[in-house]
Amino acid sequence: MLDIAAELHRWAEEGRAFAVATVVAVGGSAPRGPGAALAVDSDGTVIGSVSGGCVEGAVYDLCVQALEDGETVLERFGYSDEDAFAVGLTCGGVIDILITPVGVNTPDAHGTSDTHAGPVFSSALSAAVRSEPVALVRVLQGPADLLGRALLVRPDGTYEGGLGGHPRLDRTAAAEARSLLEAGRTGTVAVSEDGSHCPGGLTLFVESNVPPPRMVVFGAIDFAAALVRVGRFLGYHVTVCDARPVFATRARFPEADDIVVDWPHRYLERTATDARTVLCVLTHDAKFDIPLLSAALRMPLAFVGAMGSRRTHEGRVRRLREVGLSERELSRLRSPIGLDLGARTPEETALSIAAEIVAARRGGTGVPLTDSRTPIHHDRGEEAVVAAA
Missing domain, CATH: 3.40.50.720 (NAD(P)-binding Rossmann-like Domain)
Structure with missing residues (x-):
């Protein structure tokens, strides 16, 4: 999301609602890495890319749907052996994409508008366009009412927003995000709802925005x-x-x-x-x-x-x-x-x-790849693919 911050920040300043699709994990020969983003505004304008063209049409439709219903969703795209022309990555890779509506006031299950992430996204975009180092944390997997919740973490460990769980969860998430931010990395972190690192809890996506190397x-x-x-x-x-x-x-x-x-x-x-x-x-x-x-x-x-x-x-x-x-x-x-x-x-x-x-x-x-049998994409420290919800 932060890789297209300049345009998204302009949209936010103009009060335009939009949905942003962010690559949160990849596996195999995927064309774009974690953090790559595509966004669609309420007029249907598109910016960014998540796959170099392979699944852009399907992602566009998901963004339009998110603008209509205000729901955050996690979707997986991968190669289909049965039908190579089906929606998927014909290069053989797998990508997980988080689609998040921003500035959409849709009543939640309790009858109140769910706009908890809006101010956090606005702060993250403002920081990104000023080239300030920040990390944006979002819930990928866990209880449905936490999906898409966001936390903005700064280099000194201070943060704004909240993930909506146990009070210790925000502190743990901030500490994890700060570590990734210091390394200039974007990736996933697994924690429990009470903020510990026990398995079977939440999966968080941490997107780091750092000055260029x-x-x-x-x-x-x-x-x-x-x-x-x-x-x-x-x-x-x-x-x-x-x-x-x-x-x-x-x-x-x-x-x-x-x-x-x-x-x-x-x-x-x-x-x-x-x-x-x-x-x-x-x-x-x-x-x-x-x-x-x-x-x-x-x-x-x-x-x-x-x-x-x-x-x-x-x-x-x-x-x-x-x-x-x-x-x-x-x-x-x-x-x-x-x-x-x-x-x-x-x-x-x-x-x-x-x-x-x-x-x-x-x-x-x-x-030369012609003479090699190694994977085409084999980044050091490549993140594992997050299981689709």
Whole structure:
């Protein structure tokens, strides 16, 4: 839901009712991951996507139904062996989708309008468009009167809304959501109605909204300009850093989010990084590389890669050993950076670097799918499919 927050926030500001369908779990070769969303407003306008086209028509109908009856539902879509043309994912995957009406005042079983989640969704959308880190918690499975209940959790552990169960449930849900938010993850959590972790209770979906991961490119060279474009395409916040002011200019890197003139290791020491941060060292100059890499390889970063020939790599590793790096720390260095695509141009080289970053992030092998028998989608830490209600 939060991946289409900008448009949903505008709809909410205009007072438009809408239903949002969110992928909450996937299995097998599903095209979109947890958090992907599609929404339909009361005029039939559609934004977003949950499957790349496979089941969009059926999801649209479910959203229209949710707008009419005001009910939250959990629906499963998967491949049908009996009829490959039936509604389902012909790629062989399975996805669970939560359809939630927002701004729909439909009387519940007690005769009162069930609008408990509306303010929480509004706050979540407002935070998302401001790029504030928040986690939106929703009940996927459990007592019918709790389905779709929502809780908004902030990084400091404070929260608003409620899941409608035992008072301890909100505190437990907030703690679980905070952990996922810190890791920048979206997924499911199982708890009991009293807030413990006993089996057979509730299944919660936690959708994290965090700032985009960072890519820091060291070395203001022509290859860096191409890598900036690819990094932005992949959703990274891209910074170019070089100690030479004549090269590190906005004119040369118009698509970079930030351009920094500083010694690489000094900038790395003062800038904010996390476990999603990617470093691409394109300087292949020992006076820059060695201080930078000796610091980077001791930090909890997602990816550290360095450009250069194999001879450059061997000399670089020798110098890093001389300054005290262990073999374990050196094993984290991806050098020469990039997958073997036969790349020559800056654009081709940027593509090979990006391919290695994606493979490292998703647990891919880099082997052509034609010659591989491994699953096409095999994300590390992939969430299990939630059983359909």
